[in-house]
Amino acid sequence: MSNLTIAHALIIPMVESRQTIDGYVRVREGRIAEVGAGSPPGFEPGEEIVDAAGRVLMPGLINAHTHLYQVLLRAVWEDLELMPWLKRIYGTAQVLRPEHFYAGTQLGCVEAIRSGVTTVCEHNFLNPSPECAFETVRAMQNSSLRSVFARTIMDTGEIVPDCTKETLAQAFRRIEEILAAHPNRAKLTFMTGPNTPPINTTTALLQEVRRFADDKTIGISAHVAESRSVVECVRQHHGKNGVVEFLRQFGIPARNSIFAHSVHVSKDEVSILKETGTSVSHNPVSNMMLGDGVAPVVEMLRQGVNVALGTDGAASNHSQDLFDTMKAASLLQKVHHQDAGVIKPYDVLRMATIGGAKALGLSSVCGTIEVGKRADLILVDIDTIHNQPVNDIFSQIVHCAKASDVQTVIVDGEVLMKDRALAHLDEKRVVAEAKIAHRDLMERVASLSF
């Protein structure tokens, strides 16, 4: 891990609202050691110096909810609503092999790095064999991204194939095995959770999973109220008005919980999210693609709920690009409320950085540029046609900048991409392996009937 100084940057620290600094950041032993205005007073012998003139230096983006292997399933099932789409996604468990997870996750991680993501939360829910989870984690670790692996559980549900339904005892044992196999967790943390309650989880699971998570001191990740049909299920079968209200009796909403989507939640349920300290991963591109609806993000922000941003899997987003997602998050609320000022670019940037860090229990580690935090940083080229001239850098990062403007990506002080060249991974090999896995997976999928 080299010591480095990034000089002459336009720094967006994401600490105080709309603050920028023309200055430098020093990184020592993977940690942010100094943030200063102007030129650095001097350099140490042997340190790496990055001239960041014409670049924005900001915290790396945090993708708080995705399913990385799904890059192999981009644009396979189009024009379907959530339930018929899910039937196909779940059904694929019958043919998914560990090597598909490895190759897909690897490709997804490269796409993440190349679009300025430094932390990714993989919400894992298909486990036809224990090796599928192990191979996913192995690919995430090889990418050197900061990784959160949320190993969730399904124990019931008509559309869930038997091969990926688990008894609680089985699921807990497998999660314990994966925790035990990864004692060194400098850049890797774990979560668990019910995948999509209540359509694929029993109440017994919901009762036990909170105890299990607390026992292992890990957080909970769940798909919550993504479509109206899930809310209907709660009303018909459980006599509650909404999914958040339903989950509250099991202690699932909590400070270490992240609820992906939360599209169909009432004002009262937003209050439950606030009271319990639950975070939301807002996934606007995926919600639009599946026709789910519009999450009440403005109400969440108004009540002080912590909101993060996620791409969701490429099967319902097509990409892993958080720049796309930031712009979509901004525009969707404006059109939904028919109010151009209803959400500010800085709020969206917060969601993609410190909001994500808080949601994943990493707020003391990353999400801002502050002395003492780990150096998870990106440099964005703003000397490009579509970014010039600069009038409002916050609006322009959200609405003008593109993933391809990200020049340099640093995680934990380690440079993963420099001048758009990957430092460790062989991009051509990753793409070749993904093509092989994709061909094999598609042949197997062709044998399934949905």
Ligand SMILES: [Zn+2]
């Ligand atoms: Zn998801």
